[in-house]
Amino acid sequence: MLAAKAVEASSASAGSDGLIHGLTAQEVRLLTKESLDARSLAYCPYSKFHVGATLLTRDGNFISGANVENASYPVGTCAERVAMSSAIMKGYRMGSFKAVGVATNLEEPCSPCGMCRQFLREFCELSTPVFLHDKHGQYIVRTLGELLPMSFGPEHLAA
Amino acid sequence: MLAAKAVEASSASAGSDGLIHGLTAQEVRLLTKESLDARSLAYCPYSKFHVGATLLTRDGNFISGANVENASYPVGTCAERVAMSSAIMKGYRMGSFKAVGVATNLEEPCSPCGMCRQFLREFCELSTPVFLHDKHGQYIVRTLGELLPMSFGPEHLAA
Amino acid sequence: MLAAKAVEASSASAGSDGLIHGLTAQEVRLLTKESLDARSLAYCPYSKFHVGATLLTRDGNFISGANVENASYPVGTCAERVAMSSAIMKGYRMGSFKAVGVATNLEEPCSPCGMCRQFLREFCELSTPVFLHDKHGQYIVRTLGELLPMSFGPEHLAA
Amino acid sequence: MLAAKAVEASSASAGSDGLIHGLTAQEVRLLTKESLDARSLAYCPYSKFHVGATLLTRDGNFISGANVENASYPVGTCAERVAMSSAIMKGYRMGSFKAVGVATNLEEPCSPCGMCRQFLREFCELSTPVFLHDKHGQYIVRTLGELLPMSFGPEHLAA
Numbered sequence: 001m002l003a004a005k006a007v008e009a010s011s012a013s014a015g016s017d018g019l020i021h022g023l024t025a026q027e028v029r030l031l032t033k034e035s036l037d038a039r040s041l042a043y044c045p046y047s048k049f050h051v052g053a054t055l056l057t058r059d060g061n062f063i064s065g066a067n068v069e070n071a072s073y074p075v076g077t078c079a080e081r082v083a084m085s086s087a088i089m090k091g092y093r094m095g096s097f098k099a100v101g102v103a104t105n106l107e108e109p110c111s112p113c114g115m116c117r118q119f120l121r122e123f124c125e126l127s128t129p130v131f132l133h134d135k136h137g138q139y140i141v142r143t144l145g146e147l148l149p150m151s152f153g154p155e156h157l158a159a
Numbered sequence: 160m161l162a163a164k165a166v167e168a169s170s171a172s173a174g175s176d177g178l179i180h181g182l183t184a185q186e187v188r189l190l191t192k193e194s195l196d197a198r199s200l201a202y203c204p205y206s207k208f209h210v211g212a213t214l215l216t217r218d219g220n221f222i223s224g225a226n227v228e229n230a231s232y233p234v235g236t237c238a239e240r241v242a243m244s245s246a247i248m249k250g251y252r253m254g255s256f257k258a259v260g261v262a263t264n265l266e267e268p269c270s271p272c273g274m275c276r277q278f279l280r281e282f283c284e285l286s287t288p289v290f291l292h293d294k295h296g297q298y299i300v301r302t303l304g305e306l307l308p309m310s311f312g313p314e315h316l317a318a
Numbered sequence: 319m320l321a322a323k324a325v326e327a328s329s330a331s332a333g334s335d336g337l338i339h340g341l342t343a344q345e346v347r348l349l350t351k352e353s354l355d356a357r358s359l360a361y362c363p364y365s366k367f368h369v370g371a372t373l374l375t376r377d378g379n380f381i382s383g384a385n386v387e388n389a390s391y392p393v394g395t396c397a398e399r400v401a402m403s404s405a406i407m408k409g410y411r412m413g414s415f416k417a418v419g420v421a422t423n424l425e426e427p428c429s430p431c432g433m434c435r436q437f438l439r440e441f442c443e444l445s446t447p448v449f450l451h452d453k454h455g456q457y458i459v460r461t462l463g464e465l466l467p468m469s470f471g472p473e474h475l476a477a
Numbered sequence: 478m479l480a481a482k483a484v485e486a487s488s489a490s491a492g493s494d495g496l497i498h499g500l501t502a503q504e505v506r507l508l509t510k511e512s513l514d515a516r517s518l519a520y521c522p523y524s525k526f527h528v529g530a531t532l533l534t535r536d537g538n539f540i541s542g543a544n545v546e547n548a549s550y551p552v553g554t555c556a557e558r559v560a561m562s563s564a565i566m567k568g569y570r571m572g573s574f575k576a577v578g579v580a581t582n583l584e585e586p587c588s589p590c591g592m593c594r595q596f597l598r599e600f601c602e603l604s605t606p607v608f609l610h611d612k613h614g615q616y617i618v619r620t621l622g623e624l625l626p627m628s629f630g631p632e633h634l635a636a
Contacts (some may be wrong), residue, residue, distance in 0.1 A: 071631045072431030073391040082562040111309040113390030118273030150270040231590030232550040241403040272549030429627040432595030468588040
């Protein structure tokens with residue numbers, strides 16, 4: 001079912017401006033490629049579940065991550081958080097990101113876990129598109145706000 | 160804005176069966192009270208942000224938690240996860256839970272962080288109602304599936 | 319090798335005051351029993367690694383935990399943190415704990431992961447004895463300070 | 478007290494081979510500089526506690542990280558884990574690392590939290606030296622095995 005949606009979304013989502021959720025066709029192609037490629041970097045001897053994630057910055061860089069597991073399972077980290085942490089190390093901050101890509105080896109598009117949605121939320125606008133890929137590179141798109149509605153964030157701590 | 164919604168939701172949500180998202184008025188009153196009371200148990204010297212959470216089990220028990228912070232911030236844990244872990248220790252599992260309640264000291268209803276949504280998702284149906292309280296006990300309700308759409312879960316690992 | 323030490327430690331560790339690291343023989347027996355029993359409460363479909371942990375409070379209560387895993391591995395939590403979180407919910411704080419017990423299904427005594435050592439460190443003195451059990455209930459003892467030397471803690475944040 | 482030790486250790490630790498825990502004086506200088514510099518990349522609006530960490534690989538690369546916090550405190554990550562995750566993305570694995578450096582803004586050398594010790598343990602030998610710097614760049618050295626004795630690791634899961 002999701003796979004069917006994936007095909008539909010990937011072919012039908014170009015807007016009247018010729019952009020796909022704000023990205024050019026070339027940017028989407030690269031985001032997809034980088035997200036899928038990143039899976040091979042995963043260190044996941046425990047789950048055998050390879051995840052790749054890529055951030056596209058507004059200044060045109062692609063920054064990738066993969067999951068890094070640990071014998072003590074809760075100590076490991078996920079692809080999206082690895083990608084975002086690397087981006088923060090390069091000086092990117094809230095306002096720097098144009099899109100997020102995620103890819104697994106599943107037949108259907110797979111979504112970030114709740115912890116990663118929360119991690120992304122610290123640095124991405126709620127309108128940021130997240131491209132959820134299946135193993136073949138087909139994707140569906142949801143905004144971060146759609147994936148984490150009524151989200152908890154920095155403004156709540158300041159209240 | 161959310162506060163206005165809160166008033167509306169709490170007064171308007173009783174269904175034709177006299178139940179509020181499947182709970183009796185008495186159950187809701189207790190869920191609210193327990194969620195708010197649990198805040199006082201928080202160990203939060205770093206954020207000073209008191210959170211309480213309560214689970215209502217199908218067999219009528221209320222199990223509460225509060226946030227437990229750590230000098231190394233990522234090592235701490237949140238109210239919802241403490242409540243759910245305690246429930247698991249009592250033998251409750253997927254299928255045992257009727258509702259979740261969360262409360263903070265904010266003027267508006269506050270929602271679980273993404274990590275806690277993911278933790279709850281392992282043991283609660285997507286239809287489970289989450290009562291999000293403001294500091295005064297007014298609440299709005301969202302299902303877990305609404306708070307964590309397209310969620311990642313056990314079935315993806317088995318695929 | 320550790321198993322040999324375990325036997326030695328469990329038989330040889332009673333001090334001249336008749337106490338074993340500050341505990342009576344009866345307290346040790348109960349700590350061992352509770353730690354081993356708690357393993358059966360673990361929710362660990364991913365690792366199949368059952369861990370039990372028990373805290374002995376100065377006022378004579380035993381509070382147990384087990385590991386609670388999640389499909390998103392980093393979102394899960396460990397036995398020691400579950401036990402300590404439950405204790406915090408009962409109002410226990412730094413100064414309340416007399417000993418920690420941990421048990422797994424391994425042939426040799428197994429130690430808490432680093433994350434749990436850090437979590438315990440927020441509420442236990444460095445002199446607190448940690449009883450590390452093998453699957454049969456034989457144990458060796460290390461203080462928290464021995465398990466987490468030069469530890470990071472609340473006093474560093476206040477500096 | 479630690480500061481005094483720091484001075485002593487940094488001046489006295491060169492072995493008969495002219496190496497400092499296996500590093501050349503130049504490598505130590507760079508490890509120190511990179512660790513201290515990385516602090517400025519921290520995203521730590523909540524703790525205001527800047528931490529930098531650097532890995533020296535056997536093939537001579539320096540890979541740095543800093544802490545990346547989150548409004549939901551447990552969702553954030555630490556400097557050491559960011560550095561190691563970046564290294565894993567570059568293809569480094571167990572056997573690749575020669576030394577770890579950590580730096581904070583404290584007057585005395587500060588040590589990794591337990592969670593980070595556990596994360597490092599997955600990829601570093603227990604003999605790997607960890608250079609713990611004070612804010613001025615003075616350091617003391619402990620091996621990972623000294624910082625996480627009797628550690629839990631991959632071999633326990635395989636047992």
